[in-house]
Amino acid sequence: MSRRSLIGEALASVPSEPSATPTPETPATPRPNFTNKRLEAFGEAARIVKRPTIRLKPAECSIWPGNARDYSMLDEFRLRSLIDSILAEGGNRVPTVVRRTPGGPLPYELVTGTRRHWAISWLNANHYPDIDLIAIIEDLDDEAAFRLADIENREREDISDLERGLNYKAAVDSYYGGVQLRMAERLKISKSQLSRYIALTEIPPFVVSAFHSPMDLQAKYAEKLLPLLRDGSVRAKLEAAADQIAAEQSFRRSGDEQPITGPEVLSRLVQSTTTKGRVQRATIVAPRGDAIGQVEKDQQKVLTLSLSPSNLTVDEILEALRPVIEQAKMRSARRR
Template identity: 45%
Template sequence: MGGFVRDILTTLSYEPDPAETSRVEGAELSRLDQRLAGFVQGNGRRTAISIRPGDCSVWDGNPRDVPGLSADSCRSLIESIAQEDGNRIPVLVRNNPPGSELPYELLVGSRRRFSVNWLNHNGRPEIRLNAMVVDLSDEEAFRLADIENRERQDITELDRARSYQGAVDRFYGGVQSRMAEALNLSNSQLSRLLSLAQMPDEVVDAFATREELRVRHSEVLTPLLRRSEQRERLLVAARGVGQEQQRLAAAGDRMIPAATVLTRLKQAAMEGGAARAQDMQVMMGDDRVGRIKPGRDGLTVELAIAGDADLDRILAALRTAILDSRARLTEEKRDSALD
């Protein structure tokens, strides 16, 4: 971390071209002004202020995972703000109601607020957070934040989808068509996002990261989750894959890619019998090298080993699959006992 601090706080080699910086900033500010002009109340009072990051609470309607922000994920922005002695593109805040603990509420600009706050605590206490005070309702703030965040690659589809799920009831009376019209989305686009938001935690945890779970995956899994028998088999498989992902992460090994996770969950849901649903694929990277099947007297292992295969890697993958199969069988027996 010390090297990171020095890299940011000592601007040694990079000097941005003034003309290019001015052009980019002018375009950003113009785009922001156009967006604000699309809101009735946004055409009213707008006040530019300079505040401390701690002067504003964060509005709970924003889809960004604020606790998930870190110095590493905001590194380039921190560097830019340090070089420019502040954020040139203002964050958007509104006044908190009288009697609130903090004077302002942050609507747009969580990364900029985090970056200035980080710098304040790491050698640059003089930097202030440049902000614009706007008068927006909750629904208008949600629409504006959504427009901003659609362009941000670090907003996951899952976070966006879950923010939509909460917004349907909160801002649009539970009517999806009203929300789709307000956000300039088709009804099918919104329905697909809401289906992603409803993915069970077991399915989310089966993927290596939240970023890897996408709308296209939920389109495959949602129909399977609607059928009770297939749902149970899918969730059992998802728990097993999630446990395997945790072991791989702890060992520093490559985690199971999203395409493989999807295939395994789909296969588990589609297979007909309980024993078949427990079959465990032995994967080495993206390649299937075998299968483990539970039987009355234990586990049966089937392997297909090429002549030039890395035996150490196969044995490691086999060990992981056997442990996972045991865990799944134990969980199934426990669930059956509870039933």
């Protein structure tokens, strides 16, 4: 499917009127499948979004908090290709959707198009003040705004499952009386899929931090992690493993190394709950005899370094770490 806005696709494909009640000569409508449900969602978007566009400045819009995307996480690196595209075309080809905010601090509230809004804001602040945000004004209540934003965002690859889960969890209580089935029917998605996203919000921050990015934490991981988190006999092991992995991720970032992948993080977290035995510890000693930290090795042969280097130089610290790393490499080679 094209990466262009789903709203744009919906605008180009307004559905026909529903057929009459089936008769013996008219076959019954087939049971809705995933594709049919998505087309119905597009059709609803087409009925909602059908007004002429206007031009305005991003500074005239506040950001509706009901959208799944975390606006604060957007930056030039993530949006570089969109910025270049908007600059080349002189504006956003696919309109955003806004609604009026009478009595509000700004005239409009942005319902969909947060990436386009951010990109044009950036361009306005970086030598291109004449580029406007092209938008459609719609009179939408919060529930309709939520559904419209969800249709556009559902196929986006740069929204994490956790962001979607948090967005869905807030919406099911705000707009659907806490009934997930009602919400699933309105969004044209399966109840099981909706439940997986919402279940992901139960994952505590210490587990999330073990992943290189929230984008790596997939909704399906909740099925394996939540039972372990609810088991008091293994939760402490899971927390210790998550803290260790988070420390490794941080170390890899600082050294521009490849992060631990999402599937590997999940595997290590699950394995940590079945690991038996004690963690081995040893003191790290600097060349002049000062103890500068500790190295721990768990049953999976993973090393964790804790340093308190005081006033040592970088070269002295590296010299102390060299034998620790060489020993670990030799043991690893022997195991192969």
